[in-house]
Amino acid sequence: MTSPLEARSLSLVREGNAVLDGVSFAVQQGEIFALLGGNGAGKSSTLLTFLGFLEPSGGEVLVNGASVSSDVAAARNAIAYLPEAASLYGHMNAYENLDYFLDLAGKSAGRSEIDAALERVALPPEARTRRLHSYSKGMRQKTAIALALLRETPILLLDEPTSGLDPVAIDEFHDLVKALATGGQTILMVTHDVYGACQVADRVGLIRDGKLVGSFAAEDGERIDTETVHAAFAGRGVA
Amino acid sequence: MSAVTRIAREEWRLWLRSKVVIAAALIIAVLLAATSFLTIDRIASEQSQRLEQQVAAEQTFFAQPDRHPHRMVHYGHYAFRPPPPLAMFEPGVDAVTGQSIFLEGHRQNTAMFADTKAAADLGGFAALTPASLYQLLLPLLLIVLGHAMFLRERESGTLAVMLAQGQSGVTLAMGKAAALLGVIVIFMLPLIGVAAFSVSAGESVLAAFALAGGYFLYLCVWGAIVLAASVILKQRAVSLGVLIFAWLFAALIVPRFAINTSSAAIDAPGKIESDLVMLAEQRKLGDGHNAADPAFQQLQAQVLEQYEVETIEELPINWRGVVASYSEAELTDLLNSYTEERMGLEASQSRMFDLFGIASPTIAISSASRTLAGTDLATHHRFLREAETLRFDFVQALNQAHAEQLDYTIDINRSNDAASSQRARINAASWQVLDEFRFEPDRADERLSRSGLTLGILLGWLFFAGGVAGFAARRVKI
Numbered sequence: 001m002t003s004p005l006e007a008r009s010l011s012l013v014r015e016g017n018a019v020l021d022g023v024s025f026a027v028q029q030g031e032i033f034a035l036l037g038g039n040g041a042g043k044s045s046t047l048l049t050f051l052g053f054l055e056p057s058g059g060e061v062l063v064n065g066a067s068v069s070s071d072v073a074a075a076r077n078a079i080a081y082l083p084e085a086a087s088l089y090g091h092m093n094a095y096e097n098l099d100y101f102l103d104l105a106g107k108s109a110g111r112s113e114i115d116a117a118l119e120r121v122a123l124p125p126e127a128r129t130r131r132l133h134s135y136s137k138g139m140r141q142k143t144a145i146a147l148a149l150l151r152e153t154p155i156l157l158l159d160e161p162t163s164g165l166d167p168v169a170i171d172e173f174h175d176l177v178k179a180l181a182t183g184g185q186t187i188l189m190v191t192h193d194v195y196g197a198c199q200v201a202d203r204v205g206l207i208r209d210g211k212l213v214g215s216f217a218a219e220d221g222e223r224i225d226t227e228t229v230h231a232a233f234a235g236r237g238v239a
Numbered sequence: 240m241s242a243v244t245r246i247a248r249e250e251w252r253l254w255l256r257s258k259v260v261i262a263a264a265l266i267i268a269v270l271l272a273a274t275s276f277l278t279i280d281r282i283a284s285e286q287s288q289r290l291e292q293q294v295a296a297e298q299t300f301f302a303q304p305d306r307h308p309h310r311m312v313h314y315g316h317y318a319f320r321p322p323p324p325l326a327m328f329e330p331g332v333d334a335v336t337g338q339s340i341f342l343e344g345h346r347q348n349t350a351m352f353a354d355t356k357a358a359a360d361l362g363g364f365a366a367l368t369p370a371s372l373y374q375l376l377l378p379l380l381l382i383v384l385g386h387a388m389f390l391r392e393r394e395s396g397t398l399a400v401m402l403a404q405g406q407s408g409v410t411l412a413m414g415k416a417a418a419l420l421g422v423i424v425i426f427m428l429p430l431i432g433v434a435a436f437s438v439s440a441g442e443s444v445l446a447a448f449a450l451a452g453g454y455f456l457y458l459c460v461w462g463a464i465v466l467a468a469s470v471i472l473k474q475r476a477v478s479l480g481v482l483i484f485a486w487l488f489a490a491l492i493v494p495r496f497a498i499n500t501s502s503a504a505i506d507a508p509g510k511i512e513s514d515l516v517m518l519a520e521q522r523k524l525g526d527g528h529n530a531a532d533p534a535f536q537q538l539q540a541q542v543l544e545q546y547e548v549e550t551i552e553e554l555p556i557n558w559r560g561v562v563a564s565y566s567e568a569e570l571t572d573l574l575n576s577y578t579e580e581r582m583g584l585e586a587s588q589s590r591m592f593d594l595f596g597i598a599s600p601t602i603a604i605s606s607a608s609r610t611l612a613g614t615d616l617a618t619h620h621r622f623l624r625e626a627e628t629l630r631f632d633f634v635q636a637l638n639q640a641h642a643e644q645l646d647y648t649i650d651i652n653r654s655n656d657a658a659s660s661q662r663a664r665i666n667a668a669s670w671q672v673l674d675e676f677r678f679e680p681d682r683a684d685e686r687l688s689r690s691g692l693t694l695g696i697l698l699g700w701l702f703f704a705g706g707v708a709g710f711a712a713r714r715v716k717i
Binding site: 048051053073076077079080081083085087088089090091092096100101103104105106144 | 242246252253256257399400402403404405406
């Protein structure tokens with residue numbers, strides 16, 4: 001069975017530095033895979049290669065079995081991407097932002113569909129007509145997630161999705177991600193939050209200096225053991 | 240709605256929600272409206288005044304009483320150059336060349352009543368006219384609006400989101416270009432209005448809309464330059480700085496340099512300098528007022544032989560009139576040779592200046608603008624030539640009347656007493672020799688053809704800047 005996301009011996013060299021070195025993993029449909037690593041470990045770069053924003057120096061990345069290099073448009077069409085900064089337009093309100101980006105993605109959604117998505121991410125109705133420059137980080141993040149929901153893509157890439165969110169918002173976000181995975185979406189998230197990764201992911205890959213140095217999977221419906229992963233993350237042992 | 244249109248629409252939404260942008264656009268719109276109104280009013284007034292003055296000058300000449308014909312040669316006449324209809328947008332060199340000329344015997348006078356000498360020193364860039372606003376201020380507005388329009392997406396992270404929606408850098412650049420194009424089209428409206436008004440005032444449709452097309456091309460060049468900077472550069476402060484420098488370079492530095500270089504490379508002596516040199520050669524030709532001047536001995540022998548007489552008193556024509564006519568023709572040949580040489584040098588300077596359009600689109604449009612409006616140097620030179628033809632024809636017609644209608648003996652004794660002076664006059668009907676003079680701009684196709692080089696340079700600029708922007712957009716990375 002073809003994996004929706006797969007990295008095969010992925011290497012990446014930027015400005016003479018090896019950013020990724022032989023990274024291989026596959027994410028199955030309905031699975032949440034968290035790529036965990038410190039700053040500069042190569043996790044965001046891994047994610048960007050799936051979008052075709054970075055060209056691998058070696059190996060390849062595949063989306064739905066097709067090499068991204070050979071058909072980047074198909075890859076982007078299948079993926080909804082949530083960048084770390086939840087970058088949307090500050091001079092527009094939530095409706096205008098969502099309408100605009102959906103239009104660019106070749107999708108259309110009516111006001112009721114957009115409202116439903118915003119309800120799902122718990123963005124208060126009174127905030128929806130306010131321009132985003134007055135939003136908190138969490139509200140912007142919710143709007144960006146709503147965009148990902150409305151895209152209705154089979155794959156979701158999340159770059160440090162809980163960075164800057166308060167604990168309540170993080171819990172809400174985790175619930176939402178789990179629900180999406182249950183609904184069949186394949187989710188690859190990159191994070192340096194050990195606890196968050198273990199809370200939400202079915203599998204955690206540990207990346208360090210561009211290499212995938214460990215992998216942890218939940219078993220029998222249990223969560224991944226945070227202590228074990230934290231020890232590995234801190235270099236006290238690798239599973 | 241296509242992605243390009245949608246991106247353009249959202250750029251407009253940003254601009255319309257920005258107080259700075261709205262304020263800048265309004266200031267320029269008000270300046271444009273005020274300058275257009277004032278220039279149209281001034282040019283329309285000058286146009287009717289000069290036409291009236293031309294008719295009045297002719298009527299005054301015709302209304303002169305019986306006189307000695309040579310007094311009428313020195314009484315003289317005026318030729319006026321009414322501004323063409325498109326001068327209400329582009330006064331061009333008219334402000335510095337003078338638009339009326341006093342025509343008299345034995346002299347080629349300089350055109351008079353230039354509006355400003357200061358503007359000449361700045362190559363015509365000093366006066367605030369609708370054309371100068373389009374040439375100088377609208378590019379600044381495009382810079383203010385567009386310097387960050389692409390790189391802002393990169394700075395704010397929305398570029399990645401946009402590309403992730405399946406759009407390419409080229410599509411994004413095209414959307415931004417379309418947004419700027421919308422601004423250009425809106426700011427073309429006043430010019431199109433002036434062009435339409437000039438057509439109603441007698442200008443050809445081709446010339447009026449070629450002028451508008453030239454400015455559209457020019458603004459598109461600046462739009463492409465702004466877009467290219469915004470795609471290539473990574474920081475908005477750098478982009479703004481680079482574009483402001485490009486504007487200073489194109490609009491102020493290169494024109495100043497081009498004027499100095501053209502003047503230094505092709506040394507065209509001024510009118511006064513030419514006149515001093517000419518005076519020495521003029522003396523060799525003899526004094527046409529003195530029929531006994533040795534310079535006319537050969538002519539005298541030829542004329543006496545032609546009429547088979549021994550003395551000038553026996554001639555059936557007035558020898559003094561013959562000398563005046565001969566002298567005027569000789570002198571005019573000399574004057575024309577100097578004038579043509581000077582105009583040739585000025586035209587060469589102008590052509591060299593035009594070539595600097597390769598380094599500055601502002602020079603290219605300013606040259607094309609003057610040519611298409613009929614306010615360029617070539618048109619002024621044609622006015623001088625046509626005025627000179629008018630001068631020569633009426634002076635020679637008066638000299639002919641002098642030779643044929645006034646007896647030689649009466650003529651040489653005209654200063655004896657009042658009665659002699661009275662007898663040495665010819666009938667005022669002879670003043671009808673003056674041709675009606677109405678100066679018209681060149682045909683539109685001739686003006687268009689003459690502006691081909693500078694319009695071609697502008698087109699080259701558009702392809703270059705657009706190509707750079709397109710190439711950079713194709714390689715855009717987050």
